[in-house]
Amino acid sequence: MASFRFASPALLLLLAGCVSGPDHVPPEMPLPAKFSEGGAKNIGDVSTAAWWTAYRDTRLNGLVVDGLNENLTVQQALERINAAAGGVTVAGAGSLPSLLVGASHTTSGSMGERRTASGATNISGGEANVSWLLDLFGQYRRSKESAQASLDAAYSSADVAKLTYLQDLVNSYIDLRFFQERLALSRANLKSRKETYQLTQFQLEAGAASRLDVVQAEGLVQSTQAEIPGLETNIRVAAHHIATLLGQPAGSLLGELLKAAPQPIFRGGIASGIPADLIRNRPDIRVAERNLAAATANIGVAISQLYPTITLSGSISPTYVKPAGFSGGSLTTWSFGPTLTLPIFDGGQLRANVDIAKSDAKTQYLAWKQTVLTAVEEVENALSAVRRDAQTVEALRAQVKTTQETLELSTASYKDGASSLLDVLDAQRQVSLAQASLAASIQQMAKDYVSLNVAIGGGYNPGAPRTTAPPKAS
Template sequence: MRRIAILAGLSVLAGCVSGPDHVPPEMPLPAKFNEGSAKADGDVSTVAWWTAYRDTRLNGLVTEGLSENLSIQQSLERINAAAGNVTVAGAGALPSLTVGADHTLNGSMGERRSTIGATNTTGASASVGWLLDLFGQYRRSKESAQATLDAAYSTADVAKLTYLQDLVNSYINARYYQERIALSRANLKSRQETYELTKFQLDAGAASRLDVVQAEGLVQSTQAEIPGLETNFRVAAHHIATLLGKPAGSMVAELQRGGSQPVFRAGIVSGVPADLIRNRPDIRVAERNLAAATANIGVAMARLYPTISLSGSIAPSFVNPAGSRGGSLTNWSFGPTLTLPIFDGGSLRAGVDIAKSDAKTQYLVWKQTVLQAVEEVENALSAVRRDAQTVAALRAQVKTTQETLDLSTASYKDGASSLLDVLDAQRQVSLAQASLAAAVQQMATDYVALNVAIGGGYNPGGNTAPAKPVAAKASTAKAG
């Protein structure tokens, strides 16, 4: 009866798990973004939003980089390491068995180097140990390791999202600098024509030397800006190659073939703030880190309580001395070991306090990550909804300045206006064109920022392994 009572007591203790259980955090969020709709999004991780630019070259680069980008590959390797840690964390609560065998020949050598009294000894050993996880230390350790593994999956998604933003923005920049180079070369041709016209009129007595020098200076200033633009284009092309896991110079020739500036042709979709908790991988990372920290509280608390381990061993051996009959001997042992922490200077209790503080910190990190995500979407929405107005106004300005230049040039040829009017009109055209190209670039990058902010596109088509789902959600009640 005593043995039954002891076993029953151990089974009850084995069901105990120290520390709090993880509860998905909650915090109040608005029903919609200020400039968004009240319609919730689905799983935007599968949406290939960059196809809205309708640029097949960009589409190909994105697909290539998702499998070749070195940062993504590193994050995937960290998943393998985290998976191994789950096994390591859970192994402590399982029985261990170690076996071994040996054979030795013992003797002594005389002056004639003959063997005297040789003895053959053959032995084997087996030992077993089992630490009873009465208060859930190893169960909480495995729970923490599993949460860390989930965070590693989501961290890989963060790496993919970071790659998408970096690559698409770099491509947008490369095409922007190509547009600026083309505009500068066209302006250079126009200003050279004006310079030649001014020299002709100087010979005819219709222009002054000052007019010629001013026209020549404008040509020189245009020539001076082209090398810097070409350098910036190459820098963007070099970075694209690096993102694809290639040598920096390998993409220059391909991108020099040219292409128009990317302009997205799709609707603006933002979802609602609550969608971010499901779709943003960095928020899932923060939530999983909180789960791991909560489990570590249980690990620290379990160390305050006694531990019982069962261990045993058996070691048979056979001895065969020379010239006599052999014999055998078997040693064995089995028994429990009780370890009770009595005085440790307060280190174990301090470990619990540290674990609790770390969990509180991780909750605050999660909350901050959510609020930053909401801010990023609000900022991107505000920008995207106004970019088109800026681009439209600048297109009209380019048209107006070009018309002014045409009229000024015709008037100058007729002798009705000065060269200064023509040069000023050329400067205005150049400035308006550069502003328009910059606005188109900004509109394209703001669209990238919006889609990255809502957590879109890191699992295009659903072809790659998705991260494990997380139960976190937003609500109108504040978590404690």
């Protein structure tokens, strides 16, 4: 039978290898093999896909690149990575030995008529304290696991911030160009309606039109003029927001962005991948999974606190005393020994902490599951929209052409006296409505393409080497 003297170290090593609580296992959930309107091939890594270049707008490309480096929200998210990295160090420090060293020197004496000694006494001393809490049940190892998972979540949160920035910037740029298009249309319509108004005045002087016709034509001119200030304001608001997204004062890009340019229209294929790709590509899903990993590790931390702890500690304190007029002498004291702490009565607090940690882990799992389902929904919605937007745009282009032809015919008929001014004014309204609807549908088509690419988690790390070649667009 082995003696306790040899069994104790073996038992200590065995306990040192124990880790309390469950190990984290990446969560899974059943997902469909493909999106309802998508292909059946996976899309690989899309984090490096610069999808905004499909608009073929060099100004937009430059804004995206500049903003990824200058956006203040992204910079805040990156700074939180540094704090999380420090948390890993703090969490792991508790399981390592600590050493505190100090030194002191004092001079003492007495003054006055009744003093019994002369001179001063010098006392020099030092102290070294060492302690090591043996992590028998893995409390600090689990704490470090939790902190490491939080660090991973911080990295993915920075990717989420980049995706949010991309969506906000590109959508704001699309809005800017949309309002510029609407402004150009309104100015063109204003010119046409002023011509109609002048024509009506000539007709009135010739006795071929009534005062009512003139007032109606003038009213349409005034309503068109009223649209322009609001559109100009919207253009400036969009430009201001773009500048803010780039970390610049709101008015700094006005001169550059007020130069009109065509509305963005993406030219390229539509690639969505499969639902399983989202778990790898969506940074918000990774954040949720890492939060679950941290919560799972915290269960182990809470369970380990139910068990005893052993701390090895020691100290040494050398002291040197030198009275005035005498030779000095030294004294060294030291101590060493283990300390056992065993929780016995705590009113149920420690076990309640375990229940709280388990509940938090369950909550994080449900949050992960909800994030995955929301991601699938967002891709499905974006796919449905993108695959139908072109049909809407094509139909509205045809409508604009038809209404313009109707306006030409009604204007010619009015000049010949074969129709009323009301027909011309109504045709002008229909042209304006059709043109505005076309511009809005182009705007929506461009935004739906943004939504699709953000929904699949694409583009937050442009310029990095692609880890997996993407398949052809489905």
